[in-house]
Amino acid sequence: MTADAFLFWFLAALTIISALSVILMTNPIYSALSLAMTMVSVAAIFVTLQAYFLAGVQIIVYAGAVMVLFVMVLMLFDLKHELQAFTRGRFSGAFKIASIGSLAGLLVGAMYSARINSALTESSIAANATSKGAITPLAEELFLRNVFGFEALGVLLLVIAVGTVALSRSKGGTHARH
């Protein structure tokens, strides 16, 4: 086995194990930490594919900022209470199975359509993304060719942020009496 193959199988196993433990762990904090581990190992797979910029951004944004917030908020909860609400009940079990099923369907569908649409793998992005971690092609795609989509996504995120604040405020925010 070559070094590349070993790295791939090792990282793939790590990713799958940590991704599985996200849903199999009963303690939400372990789940959140496993998700962070999944992010890091996906970033490591990006490194083996020589997409260094993508790996760095993956770690900064997901593992370094988003998941830290998740873990922080989870630690503030009364976990004993939440643990029971999270693991028990027929409804939550059915919900879990349904969501796993739909996600699996989505993945299989995506793979199937990607197999048909093999032109996608030969596009300029895929070719450029692996060229020694160069970021100029990525910037050209984002800021020249797809600038409107990129900006629209930014506006969408802003709308989501404002909406979240507005919703939580209308219900009394952190000072709400239940």
Place this chain on the structure above:
Amino acid sequence: MTSMGTTGFEITVNLIKTVLVFLMMVQAVPILVWLERRGSAFIQNRFGPNRVGPLGLLQLLADAVKFLTKEDFAPEKGNRFMFYAAPVFALIPAAIAYMAIPMSVPLKLETATFLIQGFEINVGIVFVLGISSLAAYTILMAGWGSGSKFSLMGAMRASAQIISYELALGLSIVGVILMYGTFNFNEMILQQQGPLSFNAFGYTVATAALPNWGIFYQPVGMILFFAATFAESNRLPFDLAEGEAELVAGFHTEYGGFKMLMFFIGEYGHMMIASGLMATFFFGGYGIPYVSIQDVQNFGMNLFGSEIAANVFNTVVHFLCYNIKFGLFLWIFIWVRWTLPRFRYDQLMDLGWKTMLPWALVNTMVTAAVMFVTTYFMF
């Protein structure tokens, strides 16, 4: 990342190098602790530890023995796995991130070339910032795993602070990235060689009096970056996480002995990353002001008369120069700690979100505008 080499010799050396950089980092900690204690004593007009060995230098050896022989204690109500995992994880981000910082000119030995850094990554800045931001997890794990209110409060404060200041930290170096046009540390350092010179409005402005360092182009960025790194490494005046008047010792309240020392090493590791990045971004990295790399090489050739000896000499001299800058910033870290009082929590958040973030944004926009105007308009 360059590959680990083609010949067995190169691969072996590169593997040893990664271990060596880590050991270097760990070994620098006792010296820094000594400097911190003696420095604080000097600033506060005391003696500090001066009994064990010359100038108290062996105090740290005695401390290490004490730490190793202490009782291995874990709180009953805590989470044992998290409690033991946190100090181990505290070392990893600091060590891996520091390896990406170049410390000297590459050493050329006949056919092989060795970089004086753990590994080279083309997007070095993104890598270092990303990896060092993972340190927030170790603090959270320690705080939660201890099963103590003080620890949890300290961990919450620390992680909220790290996330807040990461934005200012990231934005403060966008100006630097725009200016150098690269994410690669080595290319940045090579661009800072020689005397100060830049092109503006079709003219070339040059002066031999100043080196071509980033600080002369990005003074605001430098101040913001340095301030944000203090917050990132949880040092005074930003050490709200362990405000001893309120929280005993913050997230490491329950830790003792060597476990606590490992958090210490992690914190000093983040100081070292910050100092290394300061030198690389704003102070020419390993470059020597007024002297080019070729000058040192020629001097070595005259001195020793052989190519390999001159190469080794060149690398060693630049390594020493890097370490002078590196040590200076570490000293400033210690100096500030014993000079400034701690912020209040609302002051900390105000400074991060309402002062540093807007200034960093303005710095980015002004840099971009100035670069555009001076490049595309001619007079």
